[in-house]
Amino acid sequence: MFEELYEPLPDPARYWNRLGIDRCGLSPDREGLDRIxxxxxxxIPFENLDACDYRTPISLGIGDLFEKIVLGRRGGYCFELNALFTALLADAGFAVAPCFARSLKDRGYIQPVAHRGTIVAVGEERVFCDVGYGGPMPACALPLEDGAEISSCGQTFRIERMESPWWRILYCGRASSDGAAASGSSAEPKREPVLAFMDAVQHEVDFVALSLYCSTHPNSIFTQQRMINRxxxxxxxSVTADRFVRTGRGVKEQRIIGSEDEFHALLEQHFGIVAPRKARWITTAQ
Known part of the structure; x- marks a missing residue:
């Protein structure tokens, strides 16, 4: 009944090509994992267009995900991206397993366990990594080591052990040139809770019901507004609802998207996605 969740990748070479990585030159170690x-x-962008715009059923079968994300050059959300990512890591020789997680972004309430993360064994070390979170998220693996801080791509993250089997990830802000979190004063930099995850192995089938809720229920954030990030x-x-934001080199550009034509131009230019148009444009701008 759920055999499609455990199928091997149809064509790993096409996937590696989508990432721009030479599989032959990749070793199954920490450096190789961080590259991936x-x-x-x-x-590959994080995006929820199927759930929000098109109300299209989301399949977690490896063949369907490969068709959509690799061949169709789309993105996806955590249950899609991290599922395909897990299959790719297995192809690269990593010992990998999915795990339950929850967003810690402050929405005024405790969010449900409705996210999928990835735990990888690299030699004697176990690490957490994620390619399906809307951000912020480290551009590398995080060791399961209480109090560890990692800086990558100008951002610093900290991982902390909570009550077993839970861990949490905190965003510590932009990193300074020496790798420490930058701060405007001598005070300790603010740490923003991002994500909590369980250090407990789950199975592919465990995410089917969660994905169904996230992609169809009217209370799910994924059905309420567009969320795209790369x-x-x-x-x-990124695009959140009708707001486009681009950051880089200390500069932040943002604007309200005024039409469906403008949205699809941005979608293709910045995310490489060519997608069908909705019947009408709905703006949330006030």
């Missing part, structure tokens, strides 16, 4: 995470976040070499580009 960064390349994935840059090449890392760039200089920062990131």
């Amino acid at each position: 995470v960064y390349a994935h976040q840059c090449a 890392r760039t070499g200089e920062g990131s580009v």
